[in-house]
Amino acid sequence: MAFGKGCHLHLIDGSAYIFRAYHALPPLTRKSDGLPIGAVSGFCNMLQRYIDGNSGADAPTHVAVVFDKGSHTFRNELFEDYKANREAMPEDLRPQIPLTRRATEAFNIACKEIEGYEADDIIATLACQAREAGGRVTILSSDKDLMQLVGDGVEMLDPMKNRRIDRDGVVEKFGVPPERVVDVQALAGDSVDNVPGAPGIGIKTAALLINEFGSLEELLDRAEEIPQPKRRETLTTMRAQIELSKKLVMLDCETPLDFTLDDLEVRDPDPDKLMPFLAEMEFRTLTKRVAEALGVEPPAIPDTTPEGANPDDSTAEAPPIRPEAYETVRDARALQDWIAQAQDRGWVAVDTETTGLNEMTCDLVGISLCVEVGRACYVPLTHRAAATDDLFGSDDLADGQMKLDEALALIKPLLEDPAVMKIGQNMKYDAKVLARYGIDIAPIDDTMLMSYAMNAGLHGHGMDTLAERYLSHTPIPIKDLLGSGKAQVTFDRVPVDEATRYAAEDADITLRLWQMFKPQLHRTQVTRVYEGLERPLVPVLAQMERAGIRVDRDALSRMSNAFSQKMAGLEAEIHELAGETFNVGSPKQLGEILFDKMGIEGGKKGKTGAYATGADVLEDLATEHELPRKVLDWRQLSKLKSTYTDALQEHINPDTHRVHTSYSIAGANTGRLASTDPNLQNIPVRTEEGRRIREAFVAEPGKVLVSLDYSQIELRILAHMAGIDALKQAFREGHDIHALTASEMFNVPLDQMTPDVRRQAKAINFGVIYGISGFGLARNLRIPRAEAQGFIDRYFERFPGIKTYMDDTVAFAKEHGHVETLFGRKIHTPEIGAKGPRAGFAWRAAINAPIQGTAADIIRRAMIRMPDAIDGLPAKMLLQVHDELLFEVETGAVDDLIGVARDIMEGAADPVVKLDVPLVVDAGQGANWAEAH
DNA sequence: CTAGAGCGCTCG
DNA sequence: GTACGAGCGCTCTAGC
Structure with a gap:
C-alpha cells in the first residue's frame, strides 16, 4: 500500500530504546560464549511488547525503527563541541549495537539509519513527508528534542510512561507551541548535548520571552526593549551563539533518504528469520513466548550451563509507579503481614518520615516499607489530628494510627534482623533517627551510596535525581505536602492519605533503584569500593555524629x-x-x-x-x-x-x-x-584570633581531646603514585620534604636553607598536587608569571616522573572518562574533552582527584576499623577533618588511645595497597581543640 | 517575603 | 581565565 491519507506511521527512536534497555538491565551474557547481550535482550523484549500492543483498531500501517549512525554529524561542522560532553559508549554495549539492527530486521520491521545523521533528523524528515502525504504519525520516544515535530497529525508517545503528547502536552512542557520549541531550546541551551544557548536563561525564562516577542528572531531584533539589564545584555552580546544554538537544535527535515515511506509498510514477522535469531541469542523465555504467539514450534536452545540458575532474558518490565495503590497500615495485624513478607524475601526497602531534617532533634512521624516493586505501605505513627479551627493545628494525634511503642516493638526485630537486608536512600539519616528510638538498624544497603560509588562526578545522587534519571519518574515533591517559606508545616501535620502516597512512593522508588544498581555495581567493578569504603562508614559516622562535641x-x-x-x-x-x-x-x-x-x-x-x-x-x-x-x-x-x-x-x-x-x-x-x-x-x-574559636571546642570534665593527623599524606601519595624515588627516599628517611625540594631545585645545601626558599618550594609541592599552572603559582607566590613558569620547568626537570604522572593521568581520563584512586574508587571526568578554559579546569581536577581521593580512602579505612580497635577504651571518635581524627578520651587512657589509633591510621592502606612510603601520624592532646591540634 | 546567584572567606 | 576539594553567611536581584 502506498503511503497516503488514512495511513498511520509509527517512528521508533531505536537508539533511545537501546540505552534504555542497557541501563535498565543487569549485565546479561550469552551462556555459551559470554557475549554481552543485556541490551539486545531488553530491546527484543520491547519490540515484542510493541508488536503485541499494536494489533488493535489504531494499528499502524507503516513503521520504522530509526537509529543514529556515526558520531560526527553536520552539527559538528557548525559547532565543534556539539555533544562533546557525551560519555564514551560502555565497552559491553558496543558489540550489541549491530545486534540490535539484526534484531529489528529479524522482527521484520524496517530498520533505518543514515551515515552522519542523528535518528532525530531521519524521524523529522519522515514525519514531514508523512504529514504532507496526508497521513498520521506517532513518534515513540521520550526525547524532548522531538517535541518540535508535534502537531497537525503528529503525536508523540512516551513508551515508558505510556503517555501521549500532543500540542497541549508540548505547551505544558515548554510553555510554547511546538513550532516555537526550537526558539526556546536555542535560548535555554542543553547541557547534555552541549548546546550553549544563552547563559542564565532556562526554559521558563525562554518561554516567557518568546511568548512576549512572538519569535526568537523578533526577540533578538528587539532585544533593546528588554527591561532587565542583565538579560538585555546577554541577548545582545550573545546573539551569534544563540543563533548557532538554534541551528543545532533545529531538526533537519531534508535528510537525504535512500528509501521512501512506502518501504516502511508493516509486515508480519517471519518465523523463519525471527526464531533462528532469538535462538542464536539464546533468549529462552522470549523464544518460547514468540513461538507461541506465532504458532510455531520453538527451536531447541542447548543449555550450556549445568546450574541453569542464572536468569536469562527474564526482563519483565517493572510495573508503573502508582502512589494511589499504596497501603496505609493502621493496625498490628496488617503490620505483621508486611513484616512477614519482608522476612520471607530477605530484604525490604525502608524510609522514615520525621518532623524535620535534623536527625538529632526531629521526631519520628511514620515508616514506609516496600517488599516488591509497586507494592509498598506506610505506617503512620504520630500524625496530628486535623485543625479544629482556622488558626491552629491540634496537638492531638490523629485517629487510625498504631501506637508508636507498639509499632516499634513489632518492627524492631525486622530492622535488626541480620537475615533481612534493609534498603534505603541515605540510610545514615534513618539509622540516626531510629537509634534515638532504640533501634539499631542492620544490615543495610544504600542506593545513594551505590550511585555515588558508580557515578561520582557524573551526576547527583539524591533520590529525585536518581528517580528522574533511572526511572524517568518525578517523585511527589515534598513541597506539595509541606508548603514552603513561612507557611511551611511539619510532616506530622500532613494528612495520612497524602503522607502514604508520598512516603510509600519513596520506599518503592528506593527498591526499584536498588534492583537496578545491585548488578551494575559488579558491572562497573566498584563492589569493593561500595562494600568496603562507603557502606561500612554509615554506622561509624552515625555514631560520631550522635556523639557530637x-x-x-x-x-x-x-x-x-x-x-x-x-x-x-x-x-x-x-x-x-x-x-x-x-x-x-x-x-x-x-x-x-x-x-x-x-x-x-x-x-x-x-x-x-x-x-x-x-x-x-x-x-x-x-x-x-x-x-x-x-x-x-x-x-x-x-x-x-x-x-x-x-x-x-x-x-x-x-x-x-x-x-x-x-x-x-x-x-x-x-x-x-x-x-x-x-x-x-x-x-x-x-x-591567632581564629584559634580562639577552637578553644571553645572542649572535652568533658575528666576527659581530654586527642587529635591525630596524617603528616603530608597527599605528598606521600604523590611520591608513591608517580614513583619519584628521591621523594620516596626522603619520606622513608624522615626528611623535611619542602626543604629537600628547595635544595634540589635551587641548589641550596640543606644546612643553608632559608625560610623563604623553603616557602617557595612548599608552594610548588602543593601546586603539583593541584595540577600546577604558571599562572596559579605566580599568583600564589606573588611573583611574575615567567618566573613561576621557570620554577615549574625546573621542578619537572628534576622530577621527570611528575610530568609523566600528570600526562598519563589526563590521558587515562580521556580514554576512560574517569580516573581512579589506588583503592579502585572511580571519579568521573565528563568535562575532560572540553575545549577552551574548561579544559584546564578538567585537567587539573583529573590530576588532583586520584591523590586527594586516595588520601580520603585511607582515612576512611582507618575510621571503619576504629570502633572495633578502640572498643575496650573509654574513648569516642568525634570528628574527621580530611587528614585528622579527633577523639574524646578519659584522662587516664590517653596514651593507650594514641597507641591504638595511630597503629590503625598508619596501617590503614594495608593490606590492599603496599605503599612505597610510610604513613606518619602526629598526635596531640589538650583540654580543648586548639591545644590538641 | 523568598529563592537563587555571586562574592568572599574558612578549612584540608 | 586558572591553582584541587568543600560549606556557609552576607548582599543583591528578580519575581511572587
Missing part, C-alpha cells in the same frame, strides 16, 4: 561581644576615611568607594560588572592606603562572628549541650567527606 557557649558569647565592639570601632574609622557611611559588608559598595569615589587606580571588574574586592586585591592596596587594611581587619572579625561565634551557638543541641555535625558521604566527588550543619571541617586555625 562539647562547645563552650559562654566563651563563644564573650568573643562575639568583643568582636562586635572592635567591628564598631573599625566601621567608624572606615566611614571616616571614606567620607561617608556605607555598608562595609557589601563588596559592591566598597568597590565603588575605593575605585570610583576615592579614585584608586587598578580596579578590575568581574563578569557581573562589580569591582573585585577580594583579600588579595585589598592586600595590594593596603601598601598605599589606610582604608583597605581596616576593611580586611573588619572582614576577619565579621567572618569569625557571623560564621563561628554566632552561628555555632545556634547549633548547640539543648538536650546534649553538644554540637552535632552531619557528614555527607556522597558529597565530594573525590571521596572526601563533607561536613554540614554546621561545617566543623573549616573551624579557624591559621590565625
Whole structure:
C-alpha cells in the first residue's frame, strides 16, 4: 500500500530504546560464549511488547525503527563541541549495537539509519513527508528534542510512561507551541548535548520571552526593549551563539533518504528469520513466548550451563509507579503481614518520615516499607489530628494510627534482623533517627551510596535525581505536602492519605533503584569500593555524629561581644576615611568607594560588572592606603562572628549541650567527606584570633581531646603514585620534604636553607598536587608569571616522573572518562574533552582527584576499623577533618588511645595497597581543640 | 517575603 | 581565565 491519507506511521527512536534497555538491565551474557547481550535482550523484549500492543483498531500501517549512525554529524561542522560532553559508549554495549539492527530486521520491521545523521533528523524528515502525504504519525520516544515535530497529525508517545503528547502536552512542557520549541531550546541551551544557548536563561525564562516577542528572531531584533539589564545584555552580546544554538537544535527535515515511506509498510514477522535469531541469542523465555504467539514450534536452545540458575532474558518490565495503590497500615495485624513478607524475601526497602531534617532533634512521624516493586505501605505513627479551627493545628494525634511503642516493638526485630537486608536512600539519616528510638538498624544497603560509588562526578545522587534519571519518574515533591517559606508545616501535620502516597512512593522508588544498581555495581567493578569504603562508614559516622562535641557557649558569647565592639570601632574609622557611611559588608559598595569615589587606580571588574574586592586585591592596596587594611581587619572579625561565634551557638543541641555535625558521604566527588550543619571541617586555625574559636571546642570534665593527623599524606601519595624515588627516599628517611625540594631545585645545601626558599618550594609541592599552572603559582607566590613558569620547568626537570604522572593521568581520563584512586574508587571526568578554559579546569581536577581521593580512602579505612580497635577504651571518635581524627578520651587512657589509633591510621592502606612510603601520624592532646591540634 | 546567584572567606 | 576539594553567611536581584 502506498503511503497516503488514512495511513498511520509509527517512528521508533531505536537508539533511545537501546540505552534504555542497557541501563535498565543487569549485565546479561550469552551462556555459551559470554557475549554481552543485556541490551539486545531488553530491546527484543520491547519490540515484542510493541508488536503485541499494536494489533488493535489504531494499528499502524507503516513503521520504522530509526537509529543514529556515526558520531560526527553536520552539527559538528557548525559547532565543534556539539555533544562533546557525551560519555564514551560502555565497552559491553558496543558489540550489541549491530545486534540490535539484526534484531529489528529479524522482527521484520524496517530498520533505518543514515551515515552522519542523528535518528532525530531521519524521524523529522519522515514525519514531514508523512504529514504532507496526508497521513498520521506517532513518534515513540521520550526525547524532548522531538517535541518540535508535534502537531497537525503528529503525536508523540512516551513508551515508558505510556503517555501521549500532543500540542497541549508540548505547551505544558515548554510553555510554547511546538513550532516555537526550537526558539526556546536555542535560548535555554542543553547541557547534555552541549548546546550553549544563552547563559542564565532556562526554559521558563525562554518561554516567557518568546511568548512576549512572538519569535526568537523578533526577540533578538528587539532585544533593546528588554527591561532587565542583565538579560538585555546577554541577548545582545550573545546573539551569534544563540543563533548557532538554534541551528543545532533545529531538526533537519531534508535528510537525504535512500528509501521512501512506502518501504516502511508493516509486515508480519517471519518465523523463519525471527526464531533462528532469538535462538542464536539464546533468549529462552522470549523464544518460547514468540513461538507461541506465532504458532510455531520453538527451536531447541542447548543449555550450556549445568546450574541453569542464572536468569536469562527474564526482563519483565517493572510495573508503573502508582502512589494511589499504596497501603496505609493502621493496625498490628496488617503490620505483621508486611513484616512477614519482608522476612520471607530477605530484604525490604525502608524510609522514615520525621518532623524535620535534623536527625538529632526531629521526631519520628511514620515508616514506609516496600517488599516488591509497586507494592509498598506506610505506617503512620504520630500524625496530628486535623485543625479544629482556622488558626491552629491540634496537638492531638490523629485517629487510625498504631501506637508508636507498639509499632516499634513489632518492627524492631525486622530492622535488626541480620537475615533481612534493609534498603534505603541515605540510610545514615534513618539509622540516626531510629537509634534515638532504640533501634539499631542492620544490615543495610544504600542506593545513594551505590550511585555515588558508580557515578561520582557524573551526576547527583539524591533520590529525585536518581528517580528522574533511572526511572524517568518525578517523585511527589515534598513541597506539595509541606508548603514552603513561612507557611511551611511539619510532616506530622500532613494528612495520612497524602503522607502514604508520598512516603510509600519513596520506599518503592528506593527498591526499584536498588534492583537496578545491585548488578551494575559488579558491572562497573566498584563492589569493593561500595562494600568496603562507603557502606561500612554509615554506622561509624552515625555514631560520631550522635556523639557530637562539647562547645563552650559562654566563651563563644564573650568573643562575639568583643568582636562586635572592635567591628564598631573599625566601621567608624572606615566611614571616616571614606567620607561617608556605607555598608562595609557589601563588596559592591566598597568597590565603588575605593575605585570610583576615592579614585584608586587598578580596579578590575568581574563578569557581573562589580569591582573585585577580594583579600588579595585589598592586600595590594593596603601598601598605599589606610582604608583597605581596616576593611580586611573588619572582614576577619565579621567572618569569625557571623560564621563561628554566632552561628555555632545556634547549633548547640539543648538536650546534649553538644554540637552535632552531619557528614555527607556522597558529597565530594573525590571521596572526601563533607561536613554540614554546621561545617566543623573549616573551624579557624591559621590565625591567632581564629584559634580562639577552637578553644571553645572542649572535652568533658575528666576527659581530654586527642587529635591525630596524617603528616603530608597527599605528598606521600604523590611520591608513591608517580614513583619519584628521591621523594620516596626522603619520606622513608624522615626528611623535611619542602626543604629537600628547595635544595634540589635551587641548589641550596640543606644546612643553608632559608625560610623563604623553603616557602617557595612548599608552594610548588602543593601546586603539583593541584595540577600546577604558571599562572596559579605566580599568583600564589606573588611573583611574575615567567618566573613561576621557570620554577615549574625546573621542578619537572628534576622530577621527570611528575610530568609523566600528570600526562598519563589526563590521558587515562580521556580514554576512560574517569580516573581512579589506588583503592579502585572511580571519579568521573565528563568535562575532560572540553575545549577552551574548561579544559584546564578538567585537567587539573583529573590530576588532583586520584591523590586527594586516595588520601580520603585511607582515612576512611582507618575510621571503619576504629570502633572495633578502640572498643575496650573509654574513648569516642568525634570528628574527621580530611587528614585528622579527633577523639574524646578519659584522662587516664590517653596514651593507650594514641597507641591504638595511630597503629590503625598508619596501617590503614594495608593490606590492599603496599605503599612505597610510610604513613606518619602526629598526635596531640589538650583540654580543648586548639591545644590538641 | 523568598529563592537563587555571586562574592568572599574558612578549612584540608 | 586558572591553582584541587568543600560549606556557609552576607548582599543583591528578580519575581511572587
